[in-house]
Amino acid sequence: MTQTVLLALDTSTEFCSVALLSVAGVAAGQTHAEPRLWVRHEQTGAVSSTRLLPAIRELFAEAGLTLADCDAIAFGSGPGSFTGLRTATGVAQGLAFGLNLPVVPVGTLLACAESARLRDLSATRVLAALDARMDEIYWADFEWDEAQGDWRTLQAASLDAPERLVLPEVPFTLAGNAAAAFGARLPAVAAARTVDGDALPHAVPLAHAALRALRAGRTVPADQAAPEYVRDKVAQTTAERMADKAEKAAQAEQAASAAQGAQGAQATQATQATQATQATQATPATPAIHDSHAQPTGEGGQ
Numbered sequence: 001m002t003q004t005v006l007l008a009l010d011t012s013t014e015f016c017s018v019a020l021l022s023v024a025g026v027a028a029g030q031t032h033a034e035p036r037l038w039v040r041h042e043q044t045g046a047v048s049s050t051r052l053l054p055a056i057r058e059l060f061a062e063a064g065l066t067l068a069d070c071d072a073i074a075f076g077s078g079p080g081s082f083t084g085l086r087t088a089t090g091v092a093q094g095l096a097f098g099l100n101l102p103v104v105p106v107g108t109l110l111a112c113a114e115s116a117r118l119r120d121l122s123a124t125r126v127l128a129a130l131d132a133r134m135d136e137i138y139w140a141d142f143e144w145d146e147a148q149g150d151w152r153t154l155q156a157a158s159l160d161a162p163e164r165l166v167l168p169e170v171p172f173t174l175a176g177n178a179a180a181a182f183g184a185r186l187p188a189v190a191a192a193r194t195v196d197g198d199a200l201p202h203a204v205p206l207a208h209a210a211l212r213a214l215r216a217g218r219t220v221p222a223d224q225a226a227p228e229y230v231r232d233k234v235a236q237t238t239a240e241r242m243a244d245k246a247e248k249a250a251q252a253e254q255a256a257s258a259a260q261g262a263q264g265a266q267a268t269q270a271t272q273a274t275q276a277t278q279a280t281q282a283t284p285a286t287p288a289i290h291d292s293h294a295q296p297t298g299e300g301g302q
Contacts, residue, residue: 008207012080016048019203074210077105078228085227102219114205129178175199
């Protein structure tokens with residue numbers, strides 16, 4: 001009996017979250033097989049990159065598996081911490097590239113929806129909202145499609161002020177930490193059927209969502225895996241600051257060159273004036289010229 005092995009990584013928050021999922025092929029008479037999971041979920045702050053690879057090695061050792069047994073690498077693609085997203089993306093790319101494995105990007109807001117449903121099967125309409133800092137939220141709207149056995153995205157990941165979140169017209173679960181961060185400023189708090197503040201980005205729901213994506217063929221080659229920042233304006237700000245700095249430096253250089261040019265011109269003019277004065281002082285007076293053939297005046301005249 002064949003098995004599917006999938007490694008899931010998420011470092012989009014202050015947690016380093018890793019899950020190794022193994023599910024056996026469906027035997028005759030079975031509709032599905034329950035996956036086995038090995039998990040590490042540790043609060044590491046900004047240093048998740050130092051813990052990620054050791055945690056992966058620990059899980060493979062516990063499971064009695066190796067990276068060579070993997071069928072795919074999944075990672076939380078965002079939105080979330082920019083540094084964390086780059087960490088998970090880079091590790092997923094490196095592991096997948098070395099083994100020629102497909103990569104499964106899974107949005108962190110989708111992972112929140114998946115977490116909410118794993119905790120409550122009646123959570124079939126989920127509004128996922130995460131604190132994005134800077135007085136904003138990341139949010140998305142998902143609906144569980146029972147016929148397809150997967151989520152449908154009704155509103156892709158967006159960035160807005162808490163008050164601008166669009167509410168579903170049907171009963172829904174509010175997942176994520178935005179409710180705790182913004183309280184009454186988030187209209188969804190009062191409107192939600194259920195508020196699940198513990199449905200957060202985590203490698204376990206990510207692995208479940210990634211397994212469905214893998215079976216549906218929603219994978220990318222390792223070199224095409226990329227973070228989903230959502231807050232593009234912030235991502236561009238660094239480039240804009242660099243461009244602004246370069247422009248200011250160029251302007252300063254031009255101003256300095258102009259100043260040097262003006263000083264040079266003044267110096268040249270002063271030098272020329274000095275040289276002219278010196279030349280005038282050094283030139284002897286021109287003597288009067290007398291014509292020896294000129295006719296004398298007075299008594300020697302007519």
